[in-house]
Every structure is written in structure tokens, then in C-alpha cells.
Amino acid sequence: MTFASFIAKNALRNKRRALLTVVSVAVSCGLLVTLLTLQRELTVPPESEAASLRVIARNKVSLAQPLPAKQLSVVEKIPGVVAVSPFTYFGGNFRDETVTSFAQFAVDPARFRDLIVEGKIADGSYDDFIKDRTSCFVGADTMKRYGLKIGDKMRFTGTFYPVDLDLKILAVFQGTVDDRGVFFHHKLLDELMGNPGTVGTWYLRVASADVANDVIARVDKAFENSSAEVRAETERAFQMGFISMLGNVKMLIGSISAVVVFTLVLVTVSTMSMAIRERFRELAVLKALGFKRTELFGFILAESFGLAALGAWVGIGGSWAFWTLIDLQKLTNGFLLYFEVTPRIMATGATVAALLGIVSAIGPALAVARTSVVEGLKTLD
Amino acid sequence: MAAEPIVVVRDLSKIYRQGDINVVALDHVSLDITAGEFVVLMGPSGSGKSTLLHIIAGIDRPTSGSAKVQGIDIAQLDESQLADWRNQNVGFVFQSFNLIPVLTAAENVELPLLLTDLNGRERRKQVQTALELVGLADRGHHRPDQMSGGQQQRVAIARALVTDPALIVADEPTGNLDAKSAGDVLAILRSLTLTAGKTVVMVTHDPKSAAYGSRSLHLEKGEIAA
Numbered sequence: 001m002t003f004a005s006f007i008a009k010n011a012l013r014n015k016r017r018a019l020l021t022v023v024s025v026a027v028s029c030g031l032l033v034t035l036l037t038l039q040r041e042l043t044v045p046p047e048s049e050a051a052s053l054r055v056i057a058r059n060k061v062s063l064a065q066p067l068p069a070k071q072l073s074v075v076e077k078i079p080g081v082v083a084v085s086p087f088t089y090f091g092g093n094f095r096d097e098t099v100t101s102f103a104q105f106a107v108d109p110a111r112f113r114d115l116i117v118e119g120k121i122a123d124g125s126y127d128d129f130i131k132d133r134t135s136c137f138v139g140a141d142t143m144k145r146y147g148l149k150i151g152d153k154m155r156f157t158g159t160f161y162p163v164d165l166d167l168k169i170l171a172v173f174q175g176t177v178d179d180r181g182v183f184f185h186h187k188l189l190d191e192l193m194g195n196p197g198t199v200g201t202w203y204l205r206v207a208s209a210d211v212a213n214d215v216i217a218r219v220d221k222a223f224e225n226s227s228a229e230v231r232a233e234t235e236r237a238f239q240m241g242f243i244s245m246l247g248n249v250k251m252l253i254g255s256i257s258a259v260v261v262f263t264l265v266l267v268t269v270s271t272m273s274m275a276i277r278e279r280f281r282e283l284a285v286l287k288a289l290g291f292k293r294t295e296l297f298g299f300i301l302a303e304s305f306g307l308a309a310l311g312a313w314v315g316i317g318g319s320w321a322f323w324t325l326i327d328l329q330k331l332t333n334g335f336l337l338y339f340e341v342t343p344r345i346m347a348t349g350a351t352v353a354a355l356l357g358i359v360s361a362i363g364p365a366l367a368v369a370r371t372s373v374v375e376g377l378k379t380l381d
Numbered sequence: 382m383a384a385e386p387i388v389v390v391r392d393l394s395k396i397y398r399q400g401d402i403n404v405v406a407l408d409h410v411s412l413d414i415t416a417g418e419f420v421v422l423m424g425p426s427g428s429g430k431s432t433l434l435h436i437i438a439g440i441d442r443p444t445s446g447s448a449k450v451q452g453i454d455i456a457q458l459d460e461s462q463l464a465d466w467r468n469q470n471v472g473f474v475f476q477s478f479n480l481i482p483v484l485t486a487a488e489n490v491e492l493p494l495l496l497t498d499l500n501g502r503e504r505r506k507q508v509q510t511a512l513e514l515v516g517l518a519d520r521g522h523h524r525p526d527q528m529s530g531g532q533q534q535r536v537a538i539a540r541a542l543v544t545d546p547a548l549i550v551a552d553e554p555t556g557n558l559d560a561k562s563a564g565d566v567l568a569i570l571r572s573l574t575l576t577a578g579k580t581v582v583m584v585t586h587d588p589k590s591a592a593y594g595s596r597s598l599h600l601e602k603g604e605i606a607a
Contacts, residue, residue: 002501006484006488013483282481285473285479288467288473289473289492290467290468291496292461292464295496372441373440374435377440
């Protein structure tokens with residue numbers, strides 16, 4: 001017999017309780033990891049190198065307010081701007097869907113080509129897209145999800161604009177951080193809307209990340225005190241602005257995570273307390289045989305830590321395997337594109353479990369330390 | 382030449398606090414126990430016999446006075462030193478056996494040896510010797526719930542013997558046993574004093590059990606009766 005086998009036998013003496021403890025720790029750790037991953041996915045948009053070179057300029061009053069199309073000639077002449085295109089959110093529903101999870105944008109195809117430098121053409125021809133103003137340029141994920149092919153039609157019912165779109169797929173892109181979007185000719189939207197002479201936003205590419213802040217300042221300044229003042233920001237800042245519209249998601253998920261951890265602590269502390277309380281007399285006998293307080297604390301800690309570690313391994317590993325193996329887009333109807341259980345998140349879950357193992361051992365260990373051998377021997381079984 | 386006493390108790394008192402009342406468990410007790418003796422402590426409930434046994438065994442501390450075992454004043458040892466001292470010098474036999482239910486008989490006997498420097502093979506050899514001494518060499522792989530009360534108490538005696546301590550303390554070791562098993566256990570304890578030179582101090586209520594001892598001491602209200 002070794003200390004390790006002695007600890008293992010004690011930990012597993014009540015197999016049902018040990019199993020339930022491991023399962024409760026596993027479920028809680030899995031839930032915690034899932035919540036932390038969801039929090040990350042909702043509050044930290046995926047980044048690409050090219051995204052750091054892109055700037056979005058919108059109406060300073062509100063994103064819902066359009067900008068005059070005539071601003072283009074001013075924007076493209078601002079030093080540091082390499083490419084610019086109108087970029088107008090259409091917000092339609094595909095086919096008979098009531099909520100479509102991928103976005104559609106009206107762009108100037110010829111200008112837009114210079115903006116999405118990180119993507120590549122997976123199918124069809126971008127030149128064909130440029131030539132046909134009723135065509136569209138579609139992300140590979142959307143093509144795959146709906147079983148679409150080049151030449152197919154995509155019909156969108158307008159919800160934001162009072163018009164519908166009938167678009168023919170002529171090019172497919174992939175290799176961006178979000179291969180779901182659909183892009184079509186701004187001219188088509190203009191025609192359908194009676195040429196209002198407006199755009200939703202301006203989408204810019206700057207020469208280098210070093211000049212991005214200067215370009216933003218110049219764009220803002222160029223339209224200062226005009227009837228349509230502009231607010232420019234990096235693509236990432238723009239995405240974060242969208243996220244903030246969801247409310248304080250970070251705090252909400254953080255609060256739920258805290259409740260999960262707190263419940264987990266209660267469950268484990270309670271289990272360990274019961275496990276130790278029912279063998280107080282045995283621990284007193286061990287003391288009589290010469291085991292010291294530190295050794296008994298080591299036994300209790302190892303037992304508690306072992307159960308928590310096993311639960312964490314099952315919960316965190318299971319969570320990682322589940323989110324890695326499932327088709328997340330299908331499961332969330334395209335709401336979530338990525339759900340990456342990062343090493344950092346797994347380490348956070350493991351740290352919580354480790355602390356849990358330590359915290360839940362402290363109370364019982366102190367109770368054992370405070371009890372004399374004689375008092376312990378008087379304890380009823 | 383008279384044998385050296387292994388236990389020297391001088392002017393030993395133990396006072397418990399129970400609410401607002403002081404309860405005198407031991408009142409200036411003095412006694413010597415010689416090596417190889419089988420001393421029986423008798424007396425009514427509350428007479429202080431178990432308290433005296435606990436202090437001699439180093440699991441309780443006196444309020445005043447001294448208790449020297451093999452020349453060491455155990456009341457002066459700190460918690461950690463006392464734990465080491467118990468492991469090396471005292472073997473315990475309790476009324477309710479107090480074996481660990483998830484361990485086999487051999488593993489229960491091996492427990493005190495985990496605190497020594499012996500390797501696994503040496504430990505197993507000593508465990509086997511101890512189990513042979515109590516007549517349970519073939520039951521080492523049985524768990525306590527697979528054994529009778531008498532056998533469990535014999536395993537407890539083997540656990541008390543395995544570190545080869547000079548002193549064995551037994552608190553009502555036959556209290557939970559039938560007459561046959563009690564006789565077996567007491568015979569083993571007596572043979573340990575006669576053949577192995579161990580000193581046994583035993584608490585009992587039972588005069589028949591006391592008859593196995595070499596000397597009986599009667600305690601009354603915390604004092605040794607004349």
C-alpha cells in the first residue's frame with residue numbers, strides 16, 4: 001500500500017457520492033468553459049491582419065442615417081486612403097426565412113475588390129460579378145449551408161429597405177474571417193430605391209496600420225460642420241460598437257459564470273465535509289497512530305483535489321471535444337461562426353477546479369486539526 | 382536488581398472544564414509501571430482510568446504533574462514530536478477495533494509503517510509477522526467487514542504490534558466481544574508481555590478480563606485506591 005492508493009481508496013469508498021461529485025464538477029466546468037467561450041465569441045470579434053487596415057465611416061448622428069454619395073470624391077482623395085467603396089447594409093431575409101443570419105451589403109464591386117485583400121475567389125469569376133449588376137458575390141460558408149452553386153438565384157425580402165432583391169451568384173469568396181456575407185451592386189439598390197444619392201457607410205482601406213488614426217482624423221475633419229458629419233473608426237471598433245448594442249453581455253455572462261462557480265463550491269465543500277465528517281473517528285485513529293495534522297491535511301487535500309481534477313478533466317475535455325466536433329453554424333442557425341475553446345479558457349476552467357479542490361479541503365481539514373484524538377475517538381460512526 | 386520502570390507518573394492531575402464546572406478526572410495520581418508488566422486499570426465510569434491511559438499513551442495532556450515513558454516527559458513534547466513518539470513507542474487497541482473499512486487487514490496493519498523509512502517489501506514482511514503473531518496470517522487480504530469481531534480485534538492488535546513499540550495500551554479491548562473471542566484477545570495480550578517483553582496497560586470493567594493482568598489498579602474519583 002502507498003499513500004496514493006490509500007487516498008484513492010478513501011476517495012472512492014462511497015462510489016455513488018464520488019461519481020455524483022465528479023459529474024457535478026464536470027457539468028459545472030463544462031458549463032463554465034462554454035459560458036466563457038460564448039462571452040469571448042460575443043465580445044471579441046475575430047481579427048484578421050487586413051481588418052487592421054480597414055476603416056468604416058458612418059454618419060456621426062447614427063448608423064441608421066445615410067451619407068451623401070457625393071462624399072466619395074472627397075474621401076478617395078484623403079491622403080492615406082488606398083481604396084474606398086460604398087458599403088450599405090441591406091438586412092433582407094433570404095427565401096422564406098424570418099431571420100437570416102448572414103448579412104447582405106451593397107458595394108461598388110470594382111472598388112470593393114481592393115478592400116477584401118485577405119479573401120480569394122473560390123468559384124466563379126469576380127469580373128463576371130463586376131459586369132452583371134444583378135449578380136452577387138457570396139461567401140463559401142453560405143453557399144455550403146444552403147447548397148448553392150454558381151448561377152443560382154438568391155432572393156431577399158427587404159426588411160430595412162422597402163424593396164426585394166433577386167441576385168444571381170457569379171462569384172464565391174473564402175479565406176476571410178467571416179465567409180458568410182453576400183455583396184451586390186450598389187447601383188442596383190440605387191435603382192430600386194429611385195436613386196436617392198445616399199450610401200449607408202464608406203468602407204476604406206488605408207496604406208498601413210500606422211496611418212489609420214491619421215486617416216480617421218482626416219475623414220472626420222473633411223466633413224466637419226457639413227450637413228452630414230462623419231464618424232470614422234477602425235473595422236474592429238465598428239464591430240465592438242455593434243456588440244455594445246447587445247447590452248452588457250460580458251457582465252451578464254460573467255454573472256452567470258460566477259453563480260456556476262459559487263454553486264460548484266457549495267456542492268464540493270458540502271461533499272467533502274460529509275465525507276470527512278463520517279470518518280472523523282478514523283482520522284482520530286490515524287492521529288493516534290502517529291499521523292500529523294499536515295499529513296491528514298495532505299490526505300484530505302489530495303482527495304478533494306483528485307475529485308475536482310477528475311471532474312475538470314471530464315468537463316473541460318468534454319466541452320472542448322463537443323464544441324470542436326459539432327457543426328456549430330448548423331446548431332446555432334448561423335448565429336455563431338466560431339466557438340473556439342481556447343487554451344486560455346481551458347486553463348481558466350482548470351484553475352477554478354484546482355482552487356475548488358483546495359478551498360473545499362480547508363474547512364474539513366481545519367475541523368480535523370482542531371479535534372483532539374480523544375474527542376475524535378468519542379465521535380459516533 | 383529491580384527492573385527499571387517504563388512508565389513513571391508523578392502527581393498527575395487532569396481537570397476538564399464542563400460549562401462553568403471544573404471536573405477533576407485525575408487528582409494527583411502517581412504510579413510506576415515496570416517493563417513487561419500487564420497492568421489493568423479498573424474502576425467505575427468517570428473514575429479517570431481512560432484519562433490516565435490516554436495521558437500515558439500521549440493522546441491527551443495532563444493539567445499538571447508529569448508522565449514519563451521510557452524517560453521522556455511526553456507532556457513536554459509538541460504536537461508533531463508527540464505524533465512521532467506515538468508512532469514509534471505506543472501501540473493502540475480500542476474497544477471498537479477502529480480499523481479502516483476500505484483497507485484489507487494487511488493494509489490496516491501496514492498503516493503505521495507508512496510513516497517509517499521501510500520500503501514496501503520490508504513493510505509487507507513486518508505485516509506478515511504481526512498477522513502471524515495474532516494467528517491471522519491467512520486473512521491478510523480480507524476487509525474488516527469480512528471478519529468476525531474477534532478477528533478484527535486481533536488485526537487491531539497486529540496493527541499495534543507492527544512498529545514493535547515498547548508500550549501497548551488497550552481501552553476496553555474486549556468490550557465488544559463474546560467470551561471466546563475476548564479470551565483469545567486477552568491471551569494474546571498476556572503472551573506479548575510474557576514472550577516479547579511488551580508492557581501492556583489495559584482499561585476494563587470486567588474482573589474476568591482483569592485476571593489476565595499481572596497487576597490491577599483500581600481508580601476511584603480520580604485517585605488510585607489503596
